[in-house]
Amino acid sequence: MIRRIAVFVFALVLAGSCLTAGAETALLADILRSIDYRDEVTYVIGHKSPDTDTVGSAIAYAFLLQQLGINAKAAATAKVNRETQYVLDFCGMDQPEIIPDAAGKQFILVDHSEYSQAQDGMKGARVVGIVDHHGIGDVRNTERIAVVSLPAGATASIIYKIYLECGVDIPGDMARVMLLSILSDTKGMTSNVTQLDRKAYDSLMTVAGIGDIDALVDGMKKAKTSFEGMTASDIFRSDYKEYLAGGVTFGIGSIYTGSEESLAELVEMIEAEFPAIYASGGPDMLFCLISTDETTWMIWYGEDAEKAVAESFPEYDGGGRMVFIPKASRKENIVPPLTAAMEKWTEAGGAALQGPDK
Numbered sequence: 362m363i364r365r366i367a368v369f370v371f372a373l374v375l376a377g378s379c380l381t382a383g384a385e386t387a388l389l390a391d392i393l394r395s396i397d398y399r400d401e402v403t404y405v406i407g408h409k410s411p412d413t414d415t416v417g418s419a420i421a422y423a424f425l426l427q428q429l430g431i432n433a434k435a436a437a438t439a440k441v442n443r444e445t446q447y448v449l450d451f452c453g454m455d456q457p458e459i460i461p462d463a464a465g466k467q468f469i470l471v472d473h474s475e476y477s478q479a480q481d482g483m484k485g486a487r488v489v490g491i492v493d494h495h496g497i498g499d500v501r502n503t504e505r506i507a508v509v510s511l512p513a514g515a516t517a518s519i520i521y522k523i524y525l526e527c528g529v530d531i532p533g534d535m536a537r538v539m540l541l542s543i544l545s546d547t548k549g550m551t552s553n554v555t556q557l558d559r560k561a562y563d564s565l566m567t568v569a570g571i572g573d574i575d576a577l578v579d580g581m582k583k584a585k586t587s588f589e590g591m592t593a594s595d596i597f598r599s600d601y602k603e604y605l606a607g608g609v610t611f612g613i614g615s616i617y618t619g620s621e622e623s624l625a626e627l628v629e630m631i632e633a634e635f636p637a638i639y640a641s642g643g644p645d646m647l648f649c650l651i652s653t654d655e656t657t658w659m660i661w662y663g664e665d666a667e668k669a670v671a672e673s674f675p676e677y678d679g680g681g682r683m684v685f686i687p688k689a690s691r692k693e694n695i696v697p698p699l700t701a702a703m704e705k706w707t708e709a710g711g712a713a714l715q716g717p718d719k
């Protein structure tokens with residue numbers, strides 16, 4: 362609470378400063394306004410197992426749309442993780458409303474564009490927009506929708522660009538939440554950073570009013586690596602995504618930890634609990650990445666998971682675990698080869714691989 366008051370006072374001091382787009386034409390703003398929202402509320406929502414970029418982007422994009430006169434509301438698929446809670450506390454923001462079932466509602470998706478990562482019921486929902494940095498997924502709408510997909514380290518960087526193009530001022534709290542979302546997805550501007558992220562970062566820093574950014578990144582890291590009171594399953598699912606390739610479903614949890622000792626502990630802990638996690642339902646195969654700043658260990662569970670690893674990573678030595686040095690990124694280094702291997706199986710013989718009945 363004290364932290365929130367402090368942030369509020371801080372925000373008042375900053376109230377005078379915000380970033381403006383100048384006299385650029387706001388053609389994109391007109392395009393976004395022209396979409397048929399059917400007088401319904403449009404929820405701006407991120408992916409399952411919400412992370413900071415997904416939640417921060419939903420908040421910042423909903424605010425932008427509201428400035429355009431659109432009835433938008435930030436939402437989330439589930440309770441936010443510890444890092445995100447830390448960020449929201451710093452920004453003096455509440456957790457977005459949780460929508461447990463998407464069916465029958467209207468959405469703009471941020472930070473994802475695949476049904477496998479979308480909230481349950483999304484196939485029965487109306488999707489009127491997508492803003493994503495993961496390429497093009499399988500979400501469909503027979504009507505014309507606004508899709509913004511760019512190669513960036515964070516969705517929040519794309520949202521920043523939309524603010525500029527729409528000529529909407531960025532207030533201090535929105536600058537802070539976008540900045541911290543970018544820092545989260547790019548691991549403190551060290552991973553997957555593009556020119557757009559760099560521009561967004563530099564520009565948002567000028568209005569975010571953050572004195573010691575390193576201390577903040579450190580605080581986010583500590584919040585993220587605090588596994589106190591969490592079960593192995595909670596830890597595995599704290600940053601977890603599901604994928605579909607060649608008729609096979611697979612889930613990948615990604616865990617970051619500060620030290621080699623805790624990496625070894627986590628590997629054993631997840632391995633011990635993998636059968637139970639797997640049995641509780643979900644995809645055909647489970648993978649878990651456990652990383653420090655230097656290395657990533659990958660472990661897996663489920664029929665044919667090892668076969669997928671062997672085909673995806675020729676360097677795999679058959680030892681039941683894989684170690685990547687330098688650390689591996691789920692999005693860049695793990696998902697593409699696994700997806701390619703599973704798609705090859707389907708091409709090779711259709712039902713070559715059948716997940717267990719569940």
Ligand SMILES: [Mn+2]
Nearest residue numbers: 414472516546
């Ligand atoms: Mn993201």
